Amino acid sequence: MGRHSSMPDEYGAATAAPRPRSRGRTAAIATALVVVAAAGTAAVARPELLGLGGGCEDEVHLDVVASPDMAPALREAAEHAHREKLTSDGNCLDVAVTARDAYKVADTLRAGKGAADFQVWVPDSDVWVQRVTTGTGDTEVTPAGNVASSPIGVGMVPTAAKSFGWPRKTYTWTQLAGAAMQGDKLRLGAADPARSASGLLALTKLAATSKKGDGTQAASMAKSLSQRTSDSDAQLMDTVPRDNSGTEQGNPRRNEALILSEQAAYTHNKEAGDAGSVDLFYPKDGSPALDYPFSLVGEDRLSTDESRAAVRFMTLLGAPEGRKILEKHGFRTDSGRSPATVVSRAGGRSPQPYARVAAKAPTEEQLEETLGMWTITVQSARLTTVVDASASMGNIVPSRGESRMEVTKASMLAALSTFTPEDEIGLWEFATFLDGNRDYKKLVPTERLGDQVGSGTRRDRLSAAFTALQPVPGGATGLYDTTLAAYKEATSSYKSGRFNAVVVVTDGVNEDEGSISRESLIKKLDSLADPDHPVPLIVIAVGPDTDKREVEQVAEATGGSGHQVSDPADIQQVILKAIIEAGSKGN
Missing domain, CATH: 3.40.50.410 (von Willebrand factor, type A domain)
Structure with a gap:
């Protein structure tokens, strides 16, 4: 098809910049994060603010837990920090990054059984931070800002995408989900909304845009999606055909379409190449987005060195070097324009509205209603x-x-x-x-x-x-x-x-x-x-x-x-x- 080597034409405006948050941060951290709040500006890139290139008095260790999609990018950023001797108060950063499913981390922190064994948590969505803060545990999670974003759309194998008029024809969320409800017209898979932010945000969007006010249409859509639900985002990606030969695409156990993030599509296409790629539909009524909040965990128990090291690491992610690494791994950053190469490799092409994201994030109440509907629908x-x-x-x-x-x-x-x-x-x-x-x-x-x-x-x-x-x-x-x-x-x-x-x-x-x-x-x-x-x-x-x-x-x-x-x-x-x-x- 040759589309992955070309850039999307008529590329639109950037997605919204990461939203700085403050939930009870201490005065010291709040002051330090003033630098981070302006991530992406020229000031952040100055070496004296980053602490780059100087000598090291000692090392300060930082354990970071991230969602599996974000972890590889953070590891590369940690290696960059070590190689370039990024310092915090004269101490070189020694950052170890571990990949863990966000829902598992959220459940552990929410239960509050023992102190966390890490200082920073970067889940794929703020929905997990909300889950922790409404729990009974005593571990405080303090979001400092967002390091990247990735809109959620519907990826289709090329034969299915072509039959739906990709890339010229655009659809709403309910139109795409509705196609999956019409017998075998489209085998649409999704990750479990109780374990996947992509699945939850998409289902919440579907519920909100459902035309019938009595909720039955949304429940029907949820029931249809539940027939082809995977336990996790990683397992979901294993359900698409391994090539475009047509043999596996005819397998009823294989999905022809997936609800997934742009970053997941980017990674899949990068690994699969043209032989097993997906094309990406960006619903015209707006795409919810993963927002990757950079959060301090148990802030009251962190040492000053650990707290300031966390701020330094986040500052790197907002600097040109960090943004380059994040974009290389398929994420959108706040650099002023969304990276065209990310959209292209993820399977997006104009006139698909890839620059349009949902104007407003769902409320906690909407998310709870969606999870409740999902629970009673599936079970x-x-x-x-x-x-x-x-x-x-x-x-x-x-x-x-x-x-x-x-x-x-x-x-x-x-x-x-x-x-x-x-x-x-x-x-x-x-x-x-x-x-x-x-x-x-x-x-x-x-x-x-x-x-x-x-x-x-x-x-x-x-x-x-x-x-x-x-x-x-x-x-x-x-x-x-x-x-x-x-x-x-x-x-x-x-x-x-x-x-x-x-x-x-x-x-x-x-x-x-x-x-x-x-x-x-x-x-x-x-x-x-x-x-x-x-x-x-x-x-x-x-x-x-x-x-x-x-x-x-x-x-x-x-x-x-x-x-x-x-x-x-x-x-x-x-x-x-x-x-x-x-x-x-x-x-």
Whole structure:
């Protein structure tokens, strides 16, 4: 084809410069990073700022952990620093770089079990830093800025790309994903969004641009992608044909297209050559991008020499020498123009909109919603939802002008829309003496949403049941007996291969004086919980009349989680977040 030896024509503007961040840095580091914040300017390149070419009083050692795609570039930069005697306060830098999957590092740091054995972490995306900072661990991660970027697109083997009109024809994300949903029109693979930033950012973009507001289209796309998902980015790259002869391309186990970063396509094409290259589509509605945050780990435990050495190493990466190394490995830098050779070798060509990246990074809330959708889509969920119907649910939510029940129903219905026909969802309501002497009533059994029930589906029946929920006049909160009964039924009807859970929503503490005690409830839940057949209890306390510690204690007995929200509208987000957390514990 000869395209890899040519430069893309009409090359556009550069991607956005790395975004400097500050999350509680100490004054000393904040001062030192003033130099780094201007990475790519003439000032940074001055030898006296870099500490290049001088003598060494001693060496300062720095352990850096980076995502597998970034590690080779950082090793070359470390070798350059050693060869050129880059110094920090007169001490030569001795930088050791180790490649580790970002999701594994994030999970370790989030758990906070012991001090980290490295001082700097460069994952492929800030999504992993966010995951750490929202965890329970005590290891502080301080992003200092971004050393590179790489937009995410869809790479296709040449025969598939040609059939889709590459490079002249452009597509949106939903159009490309939609093609993969039409039988065998396109075998599209992706890395697991729970383990891959590329997969997660692309799926989040797909969910955000889905035309149907009820979320079902995004869930369908996720379900389709899950059929050809690889555990990691590295494994994903092994799923494309090894050559363009046509033999392997006809193999149904091989992917014809991949959701991948430009850097991954660059590396693949460089190694495979024209015989096994991919062409890269850059969706016209904008590409999310990997942003490679340079982060200090356990900053409060770093010595002054280590902290300043980290700043010096990052400064090198922003200097012309460092940018040259990064671009050589297929990354975009902040040098003012994106390197044309990177786009060309990655398989991009005008008029593909390779200079257009997403104007705005997804929020943490959007990422959590996407992960929640992915978890329940891939695993298929089996949830029993239990909703408080006590009289206090009729109280008005000041910020909404509606009752707690009305806002709760809207949030629960929004959560319901993210589930697929394969998921099993049931509904109970509870209030004291709701059904004779019982505090609860089963409204819809926990069964498959896609099943036909009369002239409609079980989803229709469930939606109608949610819509019909009303506070019971004079009803009090019969929380404990209801929780135990729902949990007993869920554990006795456990189904393997699904995400089994019980979700309880309440706006008050237990008010049934004749019910089981909290201590007895926790003991019984603990005895029912089976690690081999996990059924986490997710308890959401809504409003000022709830006891956060109570719901946490009750839920934790099952390996679940307790949450308190002031606004019932937050219930959907809390459910998805709790599913993510519970799912990660089960993996």
